[in-house]
Amino acid sequence: MAGRIPKVVVVGPAYVDMAVRCAGFPGPGETVEGAGFSCIPTGEGVNRAISAAFCGCEVYFVGKVGDDAFGSMIKDNLVAHRVNTDYVCTAQAMSTGIIVTMVNSEGENGSCISTGANRALTSDEVGCASVEQLIGSADVCLIHGDLPEDTVSTVIRMCGPYSTKVVLETKLSWSAGGVDLPNDYCSADVLIPDFRDSPLEAEIAAGNSHQVKFIGSELVARGVGSVVIKMGPRGSFITQRDGTTQISGFNVELVDQTGCGDAFAGALAASCGAGDSVQDAARFGGAAGALARTKFGSQDALPTKEEIIELLQKDEKG
Numbered sequence: 001m002a003g004r005i006p007k008v009v010v011v012g013p014a015y016v017d018m019a020v021r022c023a024g025f026p027g028p029g030e031t032v033e034g035a036g037f038s039c040i041p042t043g044e045g046v047n048r049a050i051s052a053a054f055c056g057c058e059v060y061f062v063g064k065v066g067d068d069a070f071g072s073m074i075k076d077n078l079v080a081h082r083v084n085t086d087y088v089c090t091a092q093a094m095s096t097g098i099i100v101t102m103v104n105s106e107g108e109n110g111s112c113i114s115t116g117a118n119r120a121l122t123s124d125e126v127g128c129a130s131v132e133q134l135i136g137s138a139d140v141c142l143i144h145g146d147l148p149e150d151t152v153s154t155v156i157r158m159c160g161p162y163s164t165k166v167v168l169e170t171k172l173s174w175s176a177g178g179v180d181l182p183n184d185y186c187s188a189d190v191l192i193p194d195f196r197d198s199p200l201e202a203e204i205a206a207g208n209s210h211q212v213k214f215i216g217s218e219l220v221a222r223g224v225g226s227v228v229i230k231m232g233p234r235g236s237f238i239t240q241r242d243g244t245t246q247i248s249g250f251n252v253e254l255v256d257q258t259g260c261g262d263a264f265a266g267a268l269a270a271s272c273g274a275g276d277s278v279q280d281a282a283r284f285g286g287a288a289g290a291l292a293r294t295k296f297g298s299q300d301a302l303p304t305k306e307e308i309i310e311l312l313q314k315d316e317k318g
Contacts, residue, residue, distance in 0.1 A: 004275075006056075007140075008141075008142060008269055009138045010059060010266075011061075011063065011143045012043065012142075012143065012146065013044055013144060014097060015041070015074075015096070015099050015113070015118075016096060019103060020034040020101070020103070021034060022104060022105075025102060040299070041077040042099065044144040044169070047259065047262035049142075049266070050081045050299055051262050051302045052273075053081050054305065060134055061078055061085055061087065065089075065090060066116055066117045075088055091116075094117045096117055100112045121148065122150075123153070126151055131158075139274070141155060142269035144169050146171075153182060156168070165190070165272050171194045172195065178218050186224050188225065190228060191226070193229055213237070220241055235249035235250075236249075245279055247286055255293060255294050256293065258301065259292040259302055260292040260293050264285040266288070266302070270284075288302075
């Protein structure tokens with residue numbers, strides 16, 4: 001990753017996660033006693049913005065929270081991690097996005113998610129002159145697709161005239177006709193597919209390289225610049241018009257995978273913003289994701305730029 005400071009705009013969802021430990025999950029009409037409680041800001045937008053900030057970037061977060069204590073908690077948390085919140089919108093009649101998680105004595109968990117203000121981030125709000133000026137001055141815009149489709153499309157279209165790189169992470173659905181992806185999404189410079197809850201999830205997790213290459217080639221044929229498919233500890237596959245490249249993974253001790261996706265995307269965007277090739281950016285992101293697997297939690301597991309570089313240098317030396 002080059003030495004200059006990249007300017008990164010992150011557009012994505014924001015939540016507060018309330019977690020409680022209990023002996024067992026309650027049944028209908030039942031109340032169980034809990035032991036231990038945490039309440040922390042989280043969400044793919046928030047965590048990826050902090051990851052990019054840890055990589056030494058000048059980071060701006062664009063999202064929406066409610067006019068409540070949870071919204072203030074999210075913004076305070078971002079500011080504490082050197083992320084600018086001037087472009088965070090506030091929904092007056094909706095709550096901040098909330099995740100309620102219960103963890104039983106066996107370590108199993110179940111969650112309930114209320115998207116709240118996240119679903120109310122409109123195309124008009126992200127398409128205003130001030131946000132357009134911000135995006136136009138940025139090196140890269142990292143977008144998480146768990147927002148209204150027209151909002152995501154508006155941000156992607158705004159990046160085009162300014163040659164701001166678009167790194168888009170979004171869920172893919174599969175039909176008989178192939179990958180189902182909105183046309184605007186195909187303008188992304190880098191697309192990171194999310195296969196969670198998809199019929200393809202098991203094949204990707206098993207390392208089916210044939211299927212990976214097929215999906216990547218189809219997306220590139222539709223206009224995507226580069227497709228980066230994460231393969232967990234095995235690294236990632238990058239498909240571009242000139243073929244597919246495999247980026248090897250890192251051999252680290254697995255402790256917790258909660259923060260690895262946030263670390264990967266934030267670090268990859270930071271590297272792209274610094275002018276690195278997609279291959280180098282994927283390797284930088286891969287090292288960040290690997291380091292995140294060695295710690296518990298989400299934000300607590302996000303590595304710094306110095307830690308990522310140290311792992312890359314150690315890996316090069318063998």
